[in-house]
Amino acid sequence: MLPKIYVTQPSMPAFEEYVKEIKDLWSSKMLTNMGVKHEELELELKKYLNIDNISLLANGHLALETVIAALGLSGEVITAPFSFASTTHAIVRCGLTPVFCDINYDDYTINADKIEALITPQTSAILAVHVYGNICNVEKIQQIADHYHLKVIYDAAHAFGVLVNGASIAGFGDASMFSFHATKVFHTIEGGAVACRDRNLKLMVDRLKNFGITGQDSVGYVGGNAKMNEFQAAMGICNLRHISEVRLKRKAVYEQYQKNLSCIQGIYFSTPGKNVVSNYAYVPVRFEHFRDNRERVVDKLVAENIFPRKYFYPLISNYECYQGQYRSENIPVAEDVAENVLTLPMYAELELGEVDRICSIITDM
Numbered sequence: 001m002l003p004k005i006y007v008t009q010p011s012m013p014a015f016e017e018y019v020k021e022i023k024d025l026w027s028s029k030m031l032t033n034m035g036v037k038h039e040e041l042e043l044e045l046k047k048y049l050n051i052d053n054i055s056l057l058a059n060g061h062l063a064l065e066t067v068i069a070a071l072g073l074s075g076e077v078i079t080a081p082f083s084f085a086s087t088t089h090a091i092v093r094c095g096l097t098p099v100f101c102d103i104n105y106d107d108y109t110i111n112a113d114k115i116e117a118l119i120t121p122q123t124s125a126i127l128a129v130h131v132y133g134n135i136c137n138v139e140k141i142q143q144i145a146d147h148y149h150l151k152v153i154y155d156a157a158h159a160f161g162v163l164v165n166g167a168s169i170a171g172f173g174d175a176s177m178f179s180f181h182a183t184k185v186f187h188t189i190e191g192g193a194v195a196c197r198d199r200n201l202k203l204m205v206d207r208l209k210n211f212g213i214t215g216q217d218s219v220g221y222v223g224g225n226a227k228m229n230e231f232q233a234a235m236g237i238c239n240l241r242h243i244s245e246v247r248l249k250r251k252a253v254y255e256q257y258q259k260n261l262s263c264i265q266g267i268y269f270s271t272p273g274k275n276v277v278s279n280y281a282y283v284p285v286r287f288e289h290f291r292d293n294r295e296r297v298v299d300k301l302v303a304e305n306i307f308p309r310k311y312f313y314p315l316i317s318n319y320e321c322y323q324g325q326y327r328s329e330n331i332p333v334a335e336d337v338a339e340n341v342l343t344l345p346m347y348a349e350l351e352l353g354e355v356d357r358i359c360s361i362i363t364d365m
């Protein structure tokens with residue numbers, strides 16, 4: 001049996017590079033609480049993402065919960081059910097009500113034309129997801145938000161480093177959340193960030209991630225603990241040095257899949273959006289009337305020790321913990337895509353020959 005190929009594999013710096021990066025920590029004994037590595041990574045990421053303010057957090061999910069709290073949202077938040085659990089969980093765990101909106105067929109992001117019909121006097125925000133690094137209709141969403149005085153948060157967990165018309169993905173809406181989990185394009189083992197243009201919002205996130213502490217002897221807010229530690233930040237500093245090389249390798253993998261599969265009847269790739277420089281985070285393909293269906297493709301690949309993932313299935317609105325609880329009528333596209341999509345193995349070190357092998361297992365069915 002050939003070695004197992006999983007849907008992803010983290011990019012790692014050389015062992016020696018990481019060891020060199022963390023060496024100082026043995027003399028400084030500053031292991032967390034916004035130390036020098038944390039400061040350096042924040043600075044580097046502000047440059048890389050071309051954004052005025054970044055706050056680093058322990059993980060992406062806590063970044064999302066913390067920015068929701070920092071914005072002081074209330075009532076209902078319009079979001080898409082085609083995402084990872086974290087997106088809706090963050091809304092609900094902050095005591096808010098998610099309202100599910102349908103998605104587009106071509107990029108799987110929230111269908112901006114269906115948002116307005118879901119707005120009520122209780123709506124306070126739109127939480128949209130740049131699914132697979134495909135870009136939401138940021139202009140339309142901002143227009144709606146301006147008109148109804150709503151906040152906009154982007155779950156940009158998949159979109160690290162993506163550019164739209166030359167502009168950084170981090171600059172849209174009131175804030176963007178990034179995940180630096182080991183499975184993401186850029187990682188700090190576990191980790192995350194909030195990016196925003198408003199300095200005061202960053203300061204609020206900074207306080208809320210550290211127990212709401214406002215000074216030596218003062219605690220002004222009911223915060224939690226969501227700080228990124230120095231070992232995480234050091235991993236980020238190392239990984240950021242290699243990010244452009246990682247992106248190029250991923251691009252080659254993506255293009256190899258496209259070369260092999262994009263002309264096959266019944267197999268559809270998603271579109272990243274107009275004038276987008278992609279980060280090639282995932283290879284989502286949709287099987288519509290292809291052989292039998294997705295399940296057969298999965299079985300065939302698993303039999304060959306290849307493990308794709310049904311991201312995102314089931315829809316969040318169909319989770320046991322949410323079923324029937326929130327408004328989620330009229331989401332036929334999300335229902336359809338969740339039934340037919342499969343994310344194929346994608347990581348920088350995946351060899352193109354392996355991509356060919358994965359593709360021929362699919363096409364030879």
Ligand SMILES: *Cc1c(COP(=O)(O)O)cnc(C)c1O
Nearest residue numbers: 059060061084086157179180181
């Ligand atoms: C990974 C992910 C998150 C959560 O990030 P963590 O760093 O794992 O907490 C949130 N939303 C989406 C869409 C994700 O893929």
